Amino acid sequence: MSDSQGPLWEVFVQKKSGQPFVHCGNLHAYDKEMALQNARDLYTRRGEGMALWVVPSDAIVSSSPEDMGSFFEPANDKIFRHPTFYQIPDGVGHM
């Protein structure tokens, strides 16, 4: 007797056409079709989305929280990547 629930899948919902797919939660299912149907029943009962992605959770690679500081460090001292770094004279319109 096995009560296993099958692998875990992460669910992403697109709210409106053109918008990014946003992570909304996860669920268990044995295959893609089951995952998609379960995602529909569990996460879009009120028109929350018009498209769904389901991704096996073990296919997701994440940065490690302990290394957060050094991992993102290269971006910290490059303020010239931001538009506000630059001086633009008045009178040239919006830029």
Next chain:
Amino acid sequence: METVNFENVFEAKLAKNDFIEPKDWMPENYRKHLIRQISQHAHSEIVGMLPEGNWISRAPSLRAKLVLLAKVQDEGGHGLYLYTAAESLGTSRDEMLDALLTGKAKYSSIFNYPTLSWADVGAIGWLVDGAAIMNQVMLQRSSYGPYSRAMVRICKEESFHQRQGYEIMTHLAFGTPAQKEMAQDALNRWWYPTLMMFGPPDRESPNSENALKWRIKRETNDELRQRFVNQTVIQAEYLGIEIPDKNLKWNEARKAYDFSEPDWSEFKNVIKGNGPCNKERLLARNKAHHEGEWVREAAAAYGKKLQENKIAA
């Protein structure tokens, strides 16, 4: 080389109101506390389907039946959000379900009371879901990310539950004298069990201190209970039915209602398994679980076959 003190990092995150995520380091007791709280919360959603499910086949109209079906389906969904949130802490669905089905795990004491009339379905939506929302709104800011996110989704869905319940109460309260009597009777029976939902009084709440320290909870049981009473009095007044408490009185100095505490010995007794429906609820859950066994077995066999084909290919 700099060594990282994980406990300091954890404390610093809490101090900044940052969230703790599954892969973050966390103290073992924080993890244990969350597994207990989130799995009990999930069990409450699942067992909570039973008292209302009792009325699906006898709902007084097709509209009422559709609404009740949708509500009970939502509760099932809430249970699923919460089970996977608990799983992210390292427990498994099998362990949690086993604890529920063998009676080891607890769930909200409120679901061990019977639904004797249609008015009870109204009272549950209005009072029980109202109390649950009060608690869950607070938990949206809980320090554990997956729990907090599940709460945000649940709160969005839960507001329909309370409103549909109050609508049932208005139909009864403004209906025939017999219907109004039903509404009053339901309020009489559900009032104190609902106040118990917020948990024991702060002076004797064993788990509160850690929950507040770790920002799993943001407010105490008594604070939430008081807010619930303050909010509900006007709703009962509108219905023209009476909250069964002779001591209920506005306290101008406190800007809050004074009210009687529920009978805490009854609360303890229900938690221990001696409420009116504890046995019935556990039997019903076990029956449903066993009747669904063939589905789980078939799905698992299919999953195994997929796995074998993948390896062979």
